[in-house]
Amino acid sequence: MDDIANVSAVVVDFAQEPEFPEKPNGDAPKVEQVRAQVSAYVDGYGLAKATLPARIVVNAADLKHCARRILSRMQRPHREKAKAEWQERRKAGSKEKWRDARPVPLTAAALTWRGIPIEGAGYTRHRAVDKT
Helix, strand or coil, X not given: CHHHHHCCEEEEECCXXXXXXXXXXXXXXXXXXXXXXXXXXXHHHHHHHCCCCCCEXXXXXXXXXXXXXXXXXXXXXXXXHHHHHHHHHHHCCCCCCHHHHCCCCCXXXXXXXXXXXXXXXXXXXXXXXXXX
């Protein structure tokens, strides 16, 4: 993933992403709650129908939140590296502004669960459901 700065869109496998730490009050973050919902849905679907679902539909706001948190975590090291390089150039006398030196932000092309695409839908009572 060294050339992540050159890629503007990435496909993220939600099942393979490292876990987010607990909140200071001990609650699980929203990303982990959605991950648990999707995992339970895929496992239940597999038990009931002996096959994996063609797609997974979750609440659009939850999906957007998860993608944003994951991409932010993926981009942080590259952003910090670019910021350090920019600060060195500034110390050397450059007049370059940070908005011109800032790396291109990542955008998620797709969020998947072990190859199964995850899609956002309207109100779904906050559960992963199959709309097929």
